[in-house]
Amino acid sequence: MTATLEPPDILSPEFARDPYSAYRLLRDEFPLVWHEAMQTYVISRYEDVQRAFKDPVFTSENYAWQLEPVHGRTILQMEGREHSTHRSLVAPAFRGKALQEQFGPTIRRNSRxxxxxxxxxxxxxxxxxxxxRFPINVIVDMLGLPRTDHDRFHAWYTSIMGFLSNLAGDEAVMAEGLRTKAEFEAYMIPRIRERREHPGDDLLSTLCAAEIDGESMTDEEIKAFCSLLLTAGGETTDKAITSLMADLVAHPEQLDAVRRDRSLIPAAFAETLRWSPPVHMIMRQPSEAVELSGGVVEAGRTVTCLIGAANRDERRFERPEVFDVLRADLDHSRAFSAAADHLAFCLGRHFCVGALLSLFEIEVGMNDLLDAMTDIRFAGGEPPPETGVFTRAPGRLLLEFTPS
Structure with missing residues (x-):
């Protein structure tokens, strides 16, 4: 008798050890599957995840229970005019020229x-x-907060990411995240009020002064955005740097190519975002019933979009299981825009507002690392395992190198 094929459980130890094999099975046999424990549908094909990020029928209302308890109400759960207004208030600080001119020295100093x-x-x-350390230190300094608080912010970052990654619902992790929210609020609100009275040339002052058509952000909204920036900006760059270096060291010929031609760093970053993205899953919630590959999702149900699976969908990419910095089917000219081919930064109206900050940090960081290290190799000779389910990268990256 032939055994019945079962969908992989995204909370299982087997999935955590090797999600990529599970992704193939999900894409091929279970493109839409209900996960009872998490009360969510799981989707894995590129066309479905792309649609969930771009089609207005998919809302971000799930963030009310997923993010708001630890961050407060953020721009991610806003829609329509409210979202466009708040995005316009914060986006100018993260655009290329303004970002490099105002914060370039801070980013370079922290990396160096x-x-x-x-x-x-x-x-x-x-x-x-x-x-x-790098992205967290950068965010603290961009906000104009004391450099002596780098370690404090790193601890808060670690706690909040633990809360957001807690798919199994560990109560101790949840409680720690809530304590962090209270500590972060007690720290930030007085400093926000002080910047309103005595503005400077830092990001926190910019957020306090931002105004469009008479609308500005409240103290609570600025605090929530800073909390979101700490985790979204920190986690993406943290794991992207780790995975990018690990991917390149595992492919020495591509590492050599990037070392010789530093203009390839954005292409290498884009391919890492496709092949081993920092964030492997993001949730959405349709406002009405919607048909996807494999069936129909009812209105109001949570949908977990498997970015790590969609980015390796052979229906979209040639040789998707191969890491290739010079990949022809990944348009590098738009890899850090809302029209990107990879899905690591989402798409459409909720495209990551900090994508260009992350790119600039990666360019600065990789140049500094390649300048400092030659003959880079894995200590022990083997690539380190990735860890994590919600976010994923090597937990340690032990390298040996020749100083230069």
Missing amino acids: DLVDAFRADGHVDLVDAYAT
Whole structure:
């Protein structure tokens, strides 16, 4: 008797060890599957995930229970005019020229300081010494907050990401996230009020002063955006740097190509966002019944979009299981826009507002790392395993190198 094929469980240890094999099975046999424990539909094909990010029938109302308890109400759960207004209030600070001119020195200084601390050693855990620190330090400094608070913000970042990644509902992790929210609010609100009275040239002052048609953000909205920036901006860049370096070291010929031609760094970053994205799943909620591959999703049901699966869909990409910096079916000219081919930053109206910040950080960081290290290799000889389900990257990246 032939055994009945069962869909992979995205909360199982087997899935956590190797989601990519499960992704193939889901795309081919179970493109739409109900996960009872999480009370969500799971979708995995590129065309379905792309539609969930672009079609207005898919709302972000799920963030009311997913994000609001730890961040407060953020731009991610806004729709229509409210969303467009708030996005217009924050977006100018994250556009290319303004970003590089105002915050370029801060970004370069933070990267250089971290690299200088280990460049002579010949070995490093890139996660602990650099990747998980760099974007958080940058955000603290962009906001104009004391550099002595870098470690405090790193601890808050770790706690909030634990809350957001807690798909199994561990009560201790939830409680820690809620304590962090209260601590972050107690820290930020007085500083926001102080910047309203005494503005400077930092991002926090810019957010306080931003106004469109007489509308501006409240203290609570600015605090929530800063909390979101800490995690969304931190996690994406943290895991992207780790995965990008791991991907390149695992493909020495491509690492050599990027070392010789630094203009390939954005292409390498874009391919990492496709092949091993920092965020593997994002949720949406349709406002009316919608038909996808494999069936119909009822109005109001949560849909978990598997970015890690969609980005390796052979229906969309040639040789999707191959890491290729020079991939022809990934348009690098729009890889960091709302029209990107990969799905790592979402698409459409909720495209990541910090995508260009992440790109700039990656360009600065990778140049600094490649300048400091030659003959980069994995300590022990083998690529490290990825960890995580909601977000995913190597938990440690032990490298040996020749200082340069």
